Amino acid sequence: MDDFTKTLQATLNQAIKENRTLRICGGDSKNFLTPNASSEAQLISTQAYQGVVSYEPTELVITVKSGTKLTELVGILDDKNQHLSFDPPLFSEESTVGGMIACGISGTSRPWKGLIRDSLLGCKVLNGKAEVMHFGGQVFKNVAGFDLFRPQAGAWGTLGIVLELSLRVNPKPKQTRYFSYQCSQQEAFKLMQKYQQHPHPISGLCWYKGVLQCRLAGFQSAIEYSISQLHELQETPESEIFWQQLARYQLSVMRESSNQGYYKLYTQCSRPLIPEAPVTLIDWGGAIRWYDSRQLPIQQSHLSQYCSHYEKWLSPPSPTGIIYSPMSTAIWQLHQNIRHAFDPHKLFNQHLFQSR
Known part of the structure; x- marks a missing residue:
């Protein structure tokens, strides 16, 4: 030892x-x-x-x-x-x-x-x-x-x-390339579901500040085929910087939160967005959604209708850190x-x- x-x-x-x-x-x-x-x-x-x-x-x-x-x-x-x-x-x-x-x-x-x-x-x-x-x-x-x-x-x-x-x-992967497309949150959400219905070599799919970001990684032939099918996307090599910031949790939504914080919802990709609520960030192809808590039209107790669990990220530095959705009595035990x-x-x- x-x-x-x-x-x-x-x-x-x-x-x-x-x-x-x-x-x-x-x-x-x-x-x-x-x-x-x-x-x-x-x-x-x-x-x-x-x-x-x-x-x-x-x-x-x-x-x-x-x-x-x-x-x-x-x-x-x-x-x-x-x-x-x-x-x-x-x-x-x-x-x-x-x-x-x-x-x-x-x-x-x-x-x-x-x-x-x-x-x-x-x-x-x-x-x-x-x-x-x-x-x-x-x-x-x-x-x-x-x-x-x-x-x-x-x-x-x-x-x-x-x-x-x-x-x-x-x-x-043999090759990694970056693509983007300017669109609304609703259009981005629909495209994310569409892209994932086919075996494209996707390794990242995210929407932030009006831009759908897509990262393809794999063999060149597979990527070229996907490009021919995903007509909306334009290749933007400079988008690599965005993915680096996302990986390092350096986006403003993650580090410079509003006074009331952001809700980070984990859910199924196909689950509907919260009606009349602007999404700040959509990641994991739709499985993660970030909402500014000040702009949510529903109470925290009703979030379970739209996700399996959630986290509330408060303005750093916060003495309480992340606030997690409550566990059931059985899971807690x-x-x-x-x-x-x-x-x-x-x-x-x-x-x-x-x-x-």
Whole structure:
């Protein structure tokens, strides 16, 4: 066992004895998304725990330590002409791989390439009893033991400290090209549904400020065929900047919110837009819609008619972070049970769990 893990174990055992809470942190690039931690919570940083444990390009799998910077991982994969297909958002140059898994936020290609947890093959975790636990493995079809590594994606560190993780990687697309079309939100919404009824090599489909943005990625022949079918679109190479800003959450709707905040709705692509409500941003081909809360004609309690769940993004810096749609009693109890199994002493990121 390495010195970093031993030090963490000693810290956890001491925290258990003193009944203290811990705040797990990587690059701290997502602090604007979360409530402020108590001043009594001890900071546990994984930034010093960096490096590649193993990488087999021919096997399409890489294992890295959680403190490794996401930019470093992307660079390593790029040298082998490979990438993470779920297109993880990069909040800052300090963002870490562990933070990427902890927040569980998939990028712009998620509807076509899958979730973060779909690419997570296994991990090594330090639980709330200061025990090192191994879940999953380093192969895609792994049936050994319980599938307990995927809940780490999106747990925000409430299920333990992720030490190492194994990820499935993919060859980079042969070609990536950018297209756009100026239109209204209703026309964009209809075109998004139309485009996704056919097997076009779409890796991003978004509408923002009156412009429908489309990113095609794949073989040149497939892209050329799609261009011949998608007559409205015009090739705009400069749109790559927009996709970079979207991936880094640098658009104004994400960082410079109104005083009342924005609602981010997750739903089915074909589900109707809220009537008489201007949409600020449509992403994931229609599965994500951002609404200015000041312009919504319905109450928050009625949002469930138009989405499976929602988030309310408040003006940064906000002491409460994101406000999530309420869970049902059964789902909340399930979360409690899982959390208790991993962290019976309630050590980890207590401020995040209470916010739900």
